[in-house]
Amino acid sequence: MExxxxxxxxxxxxxxxxxxxxVKAFKIKKRFIPFIVGSLGGALGIVGYFIMSSFPxxxxxxxIAIGIIxxxxxxxxxxxxxxxxxxxxxxxxxxxxx
Numbered sequence: 001m002e003x004x005x006x007x008x009x010x011x012x013x014x015x016x017x018x019x020x021x022x023v024k025a026f027k028i029k030k031r032f033i034p035f036i037v038g039s040l041g042g043a044l045g046i047v048g049y050f051i052m053s054s055f056p057x058x059x060x061x062x063x064i065a066i067g068i069i070x071x072x073x074x075x076x077x078x079x080x081x082x083x084x085x086x087x088x089x090x091x092x093x094x095x096x097x098x
């Protein structure tokens with residue numbers, strides 16, 4: 001995937017991340033979130049394939065796979081954000097104890 005195609009995939013990650021946060025707000029069990037964002041990513045991959053001329057897929061199956069992987073990447077983004085904010089909170093606690 002070329003760097004220029006990254007701009008066509010990042011919106012899928014962002015939309016799926018926000019959808020995952022919304023699902024979490026509705027108190028749905030956390031184990032279903034990857035399935036939901038992966039499915040949404042697959043659907044957005046199909047939409048991107050038909051609407052965007054620069055979408056990085058040559059066929060529908062590849063578009064769905066790119067969408068699913070982008071959707072699942074949003075769970076990794078969420079874990080990264082949680083780790084960074086947790087680490088900052090831990091550092092603040094350590095600084096207060098000194």
